[in-house]
Amino acid sequence: MTRNNYTIALAGNPNTGKSTLFNVLTGLRQHTGNWPGKTVVHAEGFFTYKDCRYKLVDLPGTYSLYSNSADEEVARDFIIFEKPDATIVVLDATALERNLNLALQVLEMTDRVIVCVNLMDEAKKKGIRIDPGKLSASLGVPVIPISARNKEGIDVLLETLDQMVHGKIKTDPIVVRYGPDIERRIHELIPSIKELFGDAYPARWVALRLLDGDTSLLRALQQRSTRLRKEAVSHADHHSAASV
Numbered sequence: 001m002t003r004n005n006y007t008i009a010l011a012g013n014p015n016t017g018k019s020t021l022f023n024v025l026t027g028l029r030q031h032t033g034n035w036p037g038k039t040v041v042h043a044e045g046f047f048t049y050k051d052c053r054y055k056l057v058d059l060p061g062t063y064s065l066y067s068n069s070a071d072e073e074v075a076r077d078f079i080i081f082e083k084p085d086a087t088i089v090v091l092d093a094t095a096l097e098r099n100l101n102l103a104l105q106v107l108e109m110t111d112r113v114i115v116c117v118n119l120m121d122e123a124k125k126k127g128i129r130i131d132p133g134k135l136s137a138s139l140g141v142p143v144i145p146i147s148a149r150n151k152e153g154i155d156v157l158l159e160t161l162d163q164m165v166h167g168k169i170k171t172d173p174i175v176v177r178y179g180p181d182i183e184r185r186i187h188e189l190i191p192s193i194k195e196l197f198g199d200a201y202p203a204r205w206v207a208l209r210l211l212d213g214d215t216s217l218l219r220a221l222q223q224r225s226t227r228l229r230k231e232a233v234s235h236a237d238h239h240s241a242a243s244v
């Protein structure tokens with residue numbers, strides 16, 4: 001049976017036009033404006049493309065996805081625990097270098113990523129040239145130039161999304177290497193992480209977060225696995241009770 005319902009997350013730095021893109025795609029009116037930090041809890045909307053229904057989740061804008069703030073945890077938890085079918089990372093074309101930091105963090109968490117380089121109109125005005133093909137080859141995921149406010153590039157984005165959720169795009173995200181010491185410790189941790197969580201979470205990413213001393217993530221993972229274990233036990237009880 002083929003699915004026709006998909007969940008898509010919008011992630012990115014504050015003020016990169018995520019909510020503007022959200023409004024273009026869903027026809028809703030999520031608050032936008034020229035100051036950071038407007039979207040505090042995630043907003044949801046829906047749209048249909050080629051007979052598929054998409055739930056779009058507008059995550060709060062953050063500079064990283066560690067555990068520095070509630071916003072970062074909301075965005076991180078959504079990507080890690082809700083496992084969207086694709087995550088669109090919205091970058092500001094006029095501040096690409098700074099914005100790429102978050103893109104790399106998302107690529108450590110999931111390989112189902114589309115990078116949208118937004119504000120292409122502003123970049124053009126400032127004489128900034130961006131080569132989406134080269135950027136895509138470096139990052140290992142599709143890169144789509146758009147101007148959300150002018151509704152430019154949206155058709156290509158939708159088509160790419162359609163292909164990604166149907167498994168027609170094979171991504172190969174760049175892997176950031178952290179030097180021999182850290183890499184060795186990552187490799188030491190990965191087997192235990194896999195033993196604990198199976199393939200539920202990206203093991204390399206969990207290892208990196210643990211090495212960074214991210215106790216809030218550890219707590220979130222523990223809570224989650226305790227809850228899943230309880231659900232599994234009650235499910236098993238229910239089944240054995242039903243079979244007697």
Ligand SMILES: Nc1nc2c(ncn2[C@@H]2O[C@H](COP(=O)(O)OP(=O)(O)OP(=O)(O)O)[C@@H](O)[C@H]2O)c(=O)[nH]1
Pocket residue numbers: 012013014015016017018019020021031032033034035036037038039060061062118119120121122146147148149150
């Ligand atoms: N010139 C231009 N401005 C844009 C474009 N897209 C968005 N903007 C403007 O950029 C500002 C920020 O847009 P938002 O959509 O609120 O940004 P956001 O990423 O949701 O911001 P946070 O919720 O704070 O993370 C607004 O003034 C938008 O009108 C674009 O393609 N071109």
Ligand SMILES: [Mg+2]
Pocket residue numbers: 018019020031032038039058061
């Ligand atoms: Mg917003």
